[in-house]
Amino acid sequence: MLSSSLEKYLMCLYRMMEADKELKSTDIAKQMNQPLQKTIQALQRMHYQKYIVYSPYQPLKITDQGKEMAKYLIARGQLIEEFLDFLQVQINKETEKEAMEQYLSYETLENIEKFMLFNRQYPEVTERYHILLKKNIKNQLLPPLPENERL
Template sequence: MATNVKENYLKAIFYLDKEDPNISLSDLSKEMGVSIPTVNSMVKRLQEEKWVVYQKYKPLKLTAKGRKTAALIIRKHRLTEMFLEKFMGFGWEEVHDIAEEIEHVRIEKFFDRMDELLGFPAMDPHGSPIPDKDGNIKPRDFKVLSDIEAGKVVRISALKESSQEFLHYLNRQQIKLGTVMEVIRIEEFDKSVQVQLKEQPNPMVLSADVSSRLLVDIL
């Protein structure tokens, strides 16, 4: 039986697997902020539910059932974020924590109705894809801003990372999804990127750390 804690573990494993499929209990312990014995106990429960497969000294894996369950939790989370932004006026830096609570509502038609009201969006406010009702995720082929050569015009389409600190930074720089900019220069020394935003009169410099978190389409 699903519980909020189990769902959070499944979601964490799903995200870790995207970064590196060789997931250890230590990796999951760090992600969840709990001890390895606590993780070990929960993994045993998840295995009993046939959501994961784990053998000592081997990577932790989601089963097909576990992967679909995790994707559907993420679907609820991302739909909620979109609803909060579009209909309730929350900023993209505010929606995550609220969605963390609402994603555990286990009434499917609630989220189906939310999806319908939103017009069946493909992306959440941070540009991350929203899984469909079967847990399928349609990949998008974005480029990382730090990899774009000078002279190209791009549109910000998604974020690799969406911490509140980063989103507040982007707000201060007036950068959001859909922002169009031209790459003016890449600094060889520190890989910072000078860009010219379409809406602003003067160029700005984005650090290598910032530009590596911005996913773009080339126009």
């Protein structure tokens, strides 16, 4: 399993590969805005986990397993972003997205996907939800959070 930082490296590698760029550790370090040594360590860990083929002074190659994982990670990010857009989350959206990417189980993500597909199939439900958001609802499941604790 990849850590969040290794996930970012893998997605970066995949996007560079898709853009027909040669995968060199120096270019990846630059793209990720990280020191070369830290990038090399990340690449070595991904090589050990069989997501890439890494050899010093040689262009990198993403394995089939790495490509499959990168596609999943990119799709997961898009799904979560679509879900947050549906919820009309605006404050700290990127932070929320990153937290959800790390902590939601595959089962939860599958159910979010089904929920989003349901909303695409029945746009009137989405419209009603957005109308509800605009109303000031008095009945709530969560008690109000103190003002000084809100982000």
